[in-house]
């Protein structure tokens with residue numbers, strides 16, 4: 001389907017800009033930024049939870065206290081004191097955003113010079129150690145940069161110099177960030193999942209997606225709905241709380257919007273298959289306790305990225321699995 005989005009050939013500068021080599025280099029830099037996103041976004045989220053849920057809502061909201069325990073019962077003073085302590089801690093913490101302050105060594109706080117922030121090369125030159133305190137810098141940083149570069153280049157190869165490549169690389173960035181944050185914190189931030197849904201739907205509506213707006217809209221609804229239904233069925237059958245997190249539903253909705261509902265059976269099959277094999281292996285070697293929730297996002301990301309690069313195979317897989325759909 002390369003170049004299927006426009007009428008006529010793309011201008012030379014577009015062909016160059018969207019070539020696998022240029023996008024691979026861009027992917028290195030985006031991968032470097034994704035390392036920052038994966039490191040900071042959960043911190044920003046959790047500060048937000050403390051600020052909103054705990055301090056403002058649960059602790060200092062007298063109305064909710066009284067409707068829960070009766071209007072005669074005064075909220076205990078400890079609650080107000082705890083709310084005050086949390087607020088003081090929030091005010092004492094230096095402001096944090098994705099762009100500021102500059103990247104620092106997590107061990108000693110040494111701010112990274114520009115020469116220490118070059119994707120992959122800096123890590124190699126520093127031999128994986130901070131220049132100030134010599135603490136090891138995880139191998140994950142250069143791996144994320146390299147993987148993002150590779151995925152950008154493969155997307156350019158799969159879709160050619162087209163809007164589909166631009167949409168695809170944006171989706172790659174969101175999926176890589178989601179996979180790592182879910183792996184670290186079992187958390188899929190709305191600020192990553194909702195944009196994936198929006199970009200999928202917008203690209204389809206603008207006619208620059210691999211799928212029609214109809215397939216994208218059905219894909220978004222089906223992606224959310226199928227995991228929701230699975231979660232509810234599980235909860236009813238086993239009389240347990242719903243194990244399916246809403247973030248996973250939004251993430252699969254995004255993949256459905258991006259790649260159409262026809263890709264969803266294959267994505268679910270690959271994600272569940274790889275997830276079970278790795279999950280069972282981790283439990284077998286004692287690396288994972290059966291009770292702790294296993295993040296599903298990394299497997300959804302892996303399957304979604306595969307479907308982005310091999311969409312026709314995933315659709316064919318769905319047709320084999322579900323012949324009655326006759327897509």
Ligand SMILES: [Zn+2]
Pocket residue numbers: 105106107108109110130131132133134135
């Ligand atoms: Zn350091």
